[in-house]
Amino acid sequence: MVVKKVTKTAAKTAKKAAKPSAKSTKPAAKKAPQSMPYDQGKWAHVYTRVKGERRYWLVKSEPDVFSFDDLEAAPKRTTCWDSVRNTGARNFLRDGMKLGDLVFYYHSNAEPSAIVGICEVVREGYPDHTAWDAKHAYYDESSDPEVPTWFMVDVKAVRKLAREVTLPEIKAEPALSEMALVRVGRLSVVPVTESEWSTVIAMSER
DNA sequence: GCCAACGTTGGC
DNA sequence: GCCAACGTTGGC
Numbered sequence: 001m002v003v004k005k006v007t008k009t010a011a012k013t014a015k016k017a018a019k020p021s022a023k024s025t026k027p028a029a030k031k032a033p034q035s036m037p038y039d040q041g042k043w044a045h046v047y048t049r050v051k052g053e054r055r056y057w058l059v060k061s062e063p064d065v066f067s068f069d070d071l072e073a074a075p076k077r078t079t080c081w082d083s084v085r086n087t088g089a090r091n092f093l094r095d096g097m098k099l100g101d102l103v104f105y106y107h108s109n110a111e112p113s114a115i116v117g118i119c120e121v122v123r124e125g126y127p128d129h130t131a132w133d134a135k136h137a138y139y140d141e142s143s144d145p146e147v148p149t150w151f152m153v154d155v156k157a158v159r160k161l162a163r164e165v166t167l168p169e170i171k172a173e174p175a176l177s178e179m180a181l182v183r184v185g186r187l188s189v190v191p192v193t194e195s196e197w198s199t200v201i202a203m204s205e206r
Numbered sequence: 207g208c209c210a211a212c213g214t215t216g217g218c
Numbered sequence: 219g220c221c222a223a224c225g226t227t228g229g230c
Contacts, residue, residue: 060216086214086225109216167217185223186215 043088046096046191056192057097058104058115058181059155068105068117068160077157078122081189082130083138085150089189094125094151096191103155104192104200106181107164114164115200123154161204175199 049055059081061067071079084090097103098121105117127148130136143149170176176199180190192200 062216088225113217185217186225188215 043091043096043191046092049098055096055098055101056103056194056197057092057101057121058106058190058192059119060106060108060188062109063107067107068157071105071117071119071155072157072160074157078154080123080128080152080154082128082152083136084128084152084188085131085138085140086187089187090149090151092189092191093153097121097124097153097189099124102158102197104197105157112164112166112168114166115161115170115204116164117160118158119155120158121153122156125151125153128152161201163204165200165203169203170200173199173203 046055066079071077081093084093101121103119103121104115105119106115107113127145128150129145130138131140131143131148131150132145133139134141140150167182170179171182176182176196179192179196180187181192184190
């Protein structure tokens with residue numbers, strides 16, 4: 001699949017960084033990807049599920065880079081969630097998200113920042129080819145296609161929320177006080193619990 | 207293996 | 219534009 005849009009939250013800053021000194025800004029991962037299982041660590045629970053269980057997630061994107069409307073307008077209302085270059089988020093993409101899981105679509109750096117829509121995982125973790133595309137803004141020269149470091153999933157738009165649920169509302173809601181979105185900054189993919197999921201949905205409907 | 211320097215995310 | 223939080227890198 002060809003990716004013409006440079007994607008998601010990463011992209012804007014990527015362009016910025018790519019211009020001045022094409023290659024110098026390369027963070028990233030020399031170590032081989034960590035392997036399953038995650039039986040310890042604070043996110044261990046999100047990698048296990050009872051049979052048939054559906055889990056919930058949230059992905060962030062800057063709306064002027066790739067908004068929920070853009071996703072709804074995309075072919076098959078689907079996109080690959082590429083360019084994530086953070087190992088924690090990578091682990092969720094590679095090992096956490098499963099077919100049929102539901103995902104909140106969050107607009108970051110927006111006015112206001114808010115959860116605006118719902119999408120669904122339609123393809124499970126697979127290598128993010130942009131990592132070894134030397135022309136891509138998020139090219140990672142240390143990433144070996146034989147042993148991929150970075151992964152992505154495909155997500156498909158399900159529907160827009162009846163009303164967006166803004167970050168201030170989320171922060172003001174006691175039932176959401178433990179949400180990874182607010183407890184852990186800077187992660188572009190985070191887990192959402194089932195109760196957080198229902199709380200946000202309910203907020204969007206009143 | 208510690209930790210200082212540095213880079214990035216993203217709210218404000 | 220500022221800066222808090224925190225991941226990553228590299229010197230030692």
